[in-house]
Amino acid sequence: MNSLAPATDASTCLTIELAGETAVCDWRGVLMFPALDLLVVSDLHLEKGAAFARRGSFLPPYDTAATLRRLGAVIADHDPGIVISLGDSFHDGDGAAEMPETFRDHLVTLMAGRDWHWIAGNHDPAPPPGLPGRTAQEIAIDGLTFRHEPAPGAAPGEIAGHLHPGARIVRRGRSVRRACFASDGARLIMPAFGSLTGTLNVLDRAFAGLFTRERLTAYMLGRQGIYAIAGSLLR
Numbered sequence: 001m002n003s004l005a006p007a008t009d010a011s012t013c014l015t016i017e018l019a020g021e022t023a024v025c026d027w028r029g030v031l032m033f034p035a036l037d038l039l040v041v042s043d044l045h046l047e048k049g050a051a052f053a054r055r056g057s058f059l060p061p062y063d064t065a066a067t068l069r070r071l072g073a074v075i076a077d078h079d080p081g082i083v084i085s086l087g088d089s090f091h092d093g094d095g096a097a098e099m100p101e102t103f104r105d106h107l108v109t110l111m112a113g114r115d116w117h118w119i120a121g122n123h124d125p126a127p128p129p130g131l132p133g134r135t136a137q138e139i140a141i142d143g144l145t146f147r148h149e150p151a152p153g154a155a156p157g158e159i160a161g162h163l164h165p166g167a168r169i170v171r172r173g174r175s176v177r178r179a180c181f182a183s184d185g186a187r188l189i190m191p192a193f194g195s196l197t198g199t200l201n202v203l204d205r206a207f208a209g210l211f212t213r214e215r216l217t218a219y220m221l222g223r224q225g226i227y228a229i230a231g232s233l234l235r
Contacts, residue, residue: 014219014226018188019143019157025181025219027226029191030074031159036141039080041071042148042161043088045123045194046103047095054094059196064099066195068106075110083114084139086161086190087121087148089128096128108132121148122162150210156186163206164192166199167218168235175235178222182207184215184231191221203234 013032014025024032031040044067049059075083090096099107108131116133120126127135138147143157150160168177179191182202187210192199200206202218216231 012225014228016183016219017185018159018183019186021142021144023188025226026074026078027221027224028070028074029179029193029221030078031181031188031190032078032080033144037081038084038141039075039078039082040084040086040146040159040190041074041193042086042190043121043164043192043194043197044071044085045088045091045192045197046107047099048091048194048196050098051091051095054098063194063196064103067193068103068110070195071193072106072110081114082117083111084117084146085119086146086159087119088123088161088192088194089118089121090124091194092123093126095124096131104130117146119146119148150187150189153209154186155210158187159190160187161190161192163189164197164200165189165202165207165218166191167202167220167229169220169229169233170235176220177201178220180221180229181219182211183217183219184211185217186215187211202231 012027016023046064049061049063052059111132118133118135120137145158147160149162165180165182166177167180179199182189218229220227220229
């Protein structure tokens, strides 16, 4: 099943409070802070298909084009002055250098006129060669900390990626699993944005200790909107 049950309330964007800041979860998988003019996206994994091809495993070579097209749409809609890409922006260290010129030009056009920050990820720890923007291990803004991998234990104000959170619910005997934002109001783990990325259930032990379970909410990305699901309903 590819969509949530019609009885579930949804919107294209949901406004939440995160460590004292107002944030907007967009159903396409980006987070916007209107007061900061800041858009956050995570785990683009650009050039993943090309990275697999270099290793002899051939995947359809359309992931970068699809990801950039979706990224362009959300940037056009929100028009942020600041963009933070939370690591694993490229699937490997060669991704930026080997990116075809047409994709590079598209990306540079999206970056133009914006304060763009690349957070170092485990797939791309070095700055992307030949591309504008600044690279950092993490960034702190107004009580918020943006990093790739979640810190162990409590970390109020942390916004991280890396884990590709997904949520599963069962409705009317049908199981639905979708990528999601995962948050307990203190920290938030971003969904992976890349077109060839999978998900990891937020109940997996990899998430242990990151959230207060009774306050956990999964903001599931549906085909036509975003759905707030209480942690107690997840399976």
